[in-house]
Amino acid sequence: MSGRRSRISEEEINELISKLQILLPDNYHHRHRGSSRASAATLLKETCNYIKSLHKEVSELSGQLSELMAATDFNGAQAEVLQSIFRS
Amino acid sequence: MNLTVCDEEMDGFVSRLLIRWRVGMADGKPAEMESGGERKRKRGVEASSSSSSCSSSSAVAKWRTEGEQRNYSSKLIAALRRVRSATPSPAGSRAVREAADRALAVAARGRTRWSRAILLSSKIPSLKRSRVLLRRRATFRPKPVAAGRSSRPPALEKKTRVLGRLVPGCRKLPLPSLLEEVSDYIAALQMQVRAMSAIAQILSATSDTGGAPPPPPM
Numbered sequence A: 001m002s003g004r005r006s007r008i009s010e011e012e013i014n015e016l017i018s019k020l021q022i023l024l025p026d027n028y029h030h031r032h033r034g035s036s037r038a039s040a041a042t043l044l045k046e047t048c049n050y051i052k053s054l055h056k057e058v059s060e061l062s063g064q065l066s067e068l069m070a071a072t073d074f075n076g077a078q079a080e081v082l083q084s085i086f087r088s
Numbered sequence B: 001m002n003l004t005v006c007d008e009e010m011d012g013f014v015s016r017l018l019i020r021w022r023v024g025m026a027d028g029k030p031a032e033m034e035s036g037g038e039r040k041r042k043r044g045v046e047a048s049s050s051s052s053s054c055s056s057s058s059a060v061a062k063w064r065t066e067g068e069q070r071n072y073s074s075k076l077i078a079a080l081r082r083v084r085s086a087t088p089s090p091a092g093s094r095a096v097r098e099a100a101d102r103a104l105a106v107a108a109r110g111r112t113r114w115s116r117a118i119l120l121s122s123k124i125p126s127l128k129r130s131r132v133l134l135r136r137r138a139t140f141r142p143k144p145v146a147a148g149r150s151s152r153p154p155a156l157e158k159k160t161r162v163l164g165r166l167v168p169g170c171r172k173l174p175l176p177s178l179l180e181e182v183s184d185y186i187a188a189l190q191m192q193v194r195a196m197s198a199i200a201q202i203l204s205a206t207s208d209t210g211g212a213p214p215p216p217p218m
Helices: A010-023 A040-071 A074-087 B007-024 B028-049 B054-063 B066-086 B093-107 B113-121 B127-139 B154-166 B175-208
Strands: none
Touching: A010 A040, A010 B175, A040 B066, A040 B093, A040 B154, A040 B175, B054 B175, B066 B093, B066 B175, B093 B113, B093 B175, B113 B175, B154 B175
């Protein structure tokens, strides 16, 4: 037996995965709030879910933007926007 | 119809847009993301000292800077105007999505796999594409498909595969590289959402003030 371990050990994998926890917003950790450790499998799953929800949000925003673009004239809108920004 | 807007105006517009968003929006979500972003940036700095991938957390922090978001917003708005002038019929949400993703990939400056994958999948030929391809070929060495397969628990295997499918261009990536791509991709997506929300808010506020022609009755 060459005794060859996987090049990256299990713990290193778990450590890398735990770093993902930093990126997930707090509302993703209902159960683990406050505890610094969630299992690797949970983190992976929540990461997948989070990415999916981000994708969905981008799609919705794209829909909104395409509607808004049709409704407003970009050029006229820009002048209005500058005015409203200077005012507020 | 005169569509020309000079770049400084656009830049000013976008930067004002960001300031307004940061300062005032009472919406829970943007505020939460801003404070969450700051907190996460601190934790990211702590984490970086303990690992060799400190470059990845600084890259992640880059997506949270205002300058980056401003840069992205202006590129996105320019792209949207191009889309709009190119198609006389109203732009579909898909066109907007693709423009947004492309702009995001460009903002990544080709340093990550997912951004290169997005750029490659768009059909616009560009010098950047061929340069990127050449560079990847030069540095790519065939991964030794280890006979002693790295033992990942099967539960992780499956989720890893799902994750790899979600991030563009990362299907076959081994886990450590995949995680690095994932963290950059998530930070980029968060910025994309922030920027697009801000633009949508501004545009909808504009169309409400009646300066623009009223939207057609539904």
